Amino acid sequence: MLVRSGDYQFLGAYCAERTYLDGPQESAGYSEIARPMTDLLKKTETWNWTPQCQVSFDNLKRAMVSDPVLALPDMSKPFVVETDTLDFALGGVLMQDGHPVAFESKKLKDVERCYSVHEKELLAIVHCLRL
Template sequence: MDSDKVEAIRDWEVPTKVPELRSFLGLANYYRRFILGYSDIAAPLTDLLKKNHAWEWNSSCQGAFENLKAAIIKEPVLALPDFTKLFEVQTDASDFAIGGVLMQEGHPITFESRKLNDAERRYTVHEKEMTTIVHYLRTWRHYLLGAYFIVKTDNVATSYFQSQKKLSPKQARWQDFLAEFDYSLEYKPGKANVVADALSRKAVLAALLSTTSCGVLDTIKEGMEHDPVAKQLLDLARKGKT
């Protein structure tokens, strides 16, 4: 198995709080029909989501987490490409990262996520979504070129170029690149776009964890400045009360 295809899942960081666990389980649950005994495997993790259940990441949780990651990146979940079948690209863009999965008939073929660079983070919402689509079509070009496929996104990117009175050089390059492919864009609500959404969130977390210690708080504040819980935690951290 090509390690690049599964790196985004294999290197998923251990969840440290409920929202991170929900994101991971959202992805895992999407493929539960392919994972034998999914409910039993995931039980220690789903227990952590129960109301009034204290967060305690123990060895059972760690084992369940590792077992689910292993199940997602092996057969029968992960599939080899079949060029006689329709490809589907699912993408998601957040303020700080992008995520994508290439699929056929509900089975993932390859996963990928990355953080946005400084210039990309200043893009508009539509530009971030188009950046994401262009990135994954370029990444998986060897699968997609010459075949009809579907791109599913949780943003209304289908009318992006039509809404521009005049294209910038960047937008013109995107349009020229996309013209090489035979595809349709379909809107997929964020709640249904769980795999790509989880991958983009995972990339945000990875970016935070890989930041040098002197810049961690600045990165967190920038990404979560509108989150009152995060603000409270930062205040406690500064006072040495965590």
């Protein structure tokens, strides 16, 4: 069973990655699938893990662990690089026409973990563009 902070962490992690994942968010909409869990986050609501919350959690979890299908690059089209950082890691995705072509991630060194948010974001951009 999750607590509110755990819900925030899970939904935040999924929300950060949902753009790149093949799964239920494309057919039914992330917001609709996540609604039972996001409703739990309201401070005015009593925290009650319902069967609908469990179904929502299971569907989002399944989408996160399924392998995304990578697109073959088309050198005649532009590429987009999107990056993100956490307290302990950074990552990025090379995309074309909204489809992932490649993923990259790395664990931050201890000294890098002390960087400001802006420095970490810049580090992610530089790291992903060097590849």
